[in-house]
Amino acid sequence: MxxxxxxxxxxxxxxxxxxxxxxxxxxxxxxxxxxxxxxxxxxxxxxxxxxxxxxxxxxxxxxxxxxxxxxxxxxxxxxxxxxxxxxxxxxxxxxxxxxxxxxxxxxxxxxxxxxxxxxxxxxxxxxxxxxxxxxxxKEQAVSLDRCKELFPEEFSAVGITSEELTELKIEPKEDLVLSLEDNKFQTKIASYKREVVRLNDILFYGNSDRYYKSALPELEQLAEFLISDESYTITISGHVNGGKNSSRQLRKNSDFQDVYELSLARADAVKVFLMEKGISTNRINSLGKGGEELLFPKPETQAESDANRRIEITFHSSEN
CATH class of the missing domain: 3.30.1330.60 (OmpA-like domain)
Structure with a gap:
């Protein structure tokens, strides 16, 4: 060889x-x-x-x-x-x-x-x-009556109906998380110090570090902000839709050993996107939090499970 x-x-x-x-x-x-x-x-x-x-x-x-x-x-x-x-x-x-x-x-x-x-x-x-x-x-049709069997991701039973397959807008935590708006990204971030921002549109497929294509606009927006203001560094926190008990099943059905490895891979996916846009790796730290901070401990819809699989960004400014 x-x-x-x-x-x-x-x-x-x-x-x-x-x-x-x-x-x-x-x-x-x-x-x-x-x-x-x-x-x-x-x-x-x-x-x-x-x-x-x-x-x-x-x-x-x-x-x-x-x-x-x-x-x-x-x-x-x-x-x-x-x-x-x-x-x-x-x-x-x-x-x-x-x-x-x-x-x-x-x-x-x-x-x-x-x-x-x-x-x-x-x-x-x-x-x-x-x-x-x-x-x-290649795309295969899926009958809606099979949704309960097909879903969810990290091994917590979720039942879905066709009426529930809609986008869910999660309200931010008042004392911790900011919600991003299309035209107010830079002014909103610039007015806070070391705050955590939940990126509601960056959602992932189950048991995967692959994000939906719908995440691209928000990823682009994040990259543009970091390019425009080099005084900021960030910590990217990845999350999953399941707790510690999910790890055993995860090892059987995925390349990831546990929920922390999966959540870190999701954070790293965002990090790679930003690096490809020219942002230095020295400005980006990634962290996997597993299922420690579930928005919905017992999700009952696909939208709630999607919301648990999320990315949060902590902004650190050298000017603070």
Whole structure:
């Protein structure tokens, strides 16, 4: 086995998802690997091409939704040169996949260069492109009378009716949590010190660190605020819809060992989004709180369970 093959780490993440829409149950698979390069090189080696090709094909009931590519370098050379090198590496991987496997799939690319190492332990391993394939299960109709069986997420029984499958607006805790409004984000945050803000639109699939697409506007808003005001650092707290007793079942049905690992993965998902927008990792701390702070200890609807699977942000200002 080549040194490249030993270093390449392929992680298959299978997510057991909750109900996201009125009549569909979708399952998403995420495939991750790192494509490594020789020193000062952007051309794919034969071993790298073989490793990428080994990711294809997948099960017939899945189709590719998107591909994420993050380019890295070691810290040899100038920052500007390494940005160019990282971009060339991204283009090499994208071109190979597009020409040989996926011609009509969306590619999302992030050029990081040497700014934030992919692997702190080994500079050679930072000469890489992190590749993530997002595969979605082909949609299957779900009868509403099966909702009680399909749901919920972290193993607390929930019954749902079609009338209950509507968005729930959670009122903020008066002494702790602020509710975000579209046009008042910056002024609202700027007027408070070290306050916790619940991001009501950033919700997750069951047993997964994958957030709904409906979370993107609020994530973009958060990123824009942090970019516009660098005096703030944040702590991202992830939550789940279940307590300590859920951990045993979670290990049987998920890649996550317990509710704390799952909640941390959700916080890290938001952290990765912000990093991809150019926000330094030094400004972002992530924390998994498990089910310690359930909004609904005994959820009775999908909306209440969704609300338990949430993200909260604590803002810290250096000017305070």
């Amino acid at each position: 080549s040194a490249f093959s030993k270093n390449a780490c392929l992680v298959l993440c299978f997510s057991i998802l909750g109900i996201h829409s009125l009549a569909q149950e979708l399952c998403t698979k995420r495939i991750e690997t790192s494509v490594f390069f020789d020193f000062n090189q952007s051309k794919l080696s034969t071993a790298a091409e073989e490793m990428i090709s080994a990711l294809f094909p997948w099960e017939a009931n899945f189709y590719p939704e998107s591909v994420s590519l993050m380019g890295f370098t070691d810290n040899s050379g100038s920052v500007a040169y390494n940005k160019i090198l990282a971009e060339k590496r991204i283009q090499s991987v994208q071109k190979f996949i597009a020409e040989n496997h996926l011609s009509n799939t969306e590619f999302k690319t992030v050029n990081i260069g040497e700014d934030q190492p992919a692997y702190d332990c080994n500079s050679k391993m930072n000469r890489c492109v992190k590749l993530t394939l997002f595969l979605k299960e």
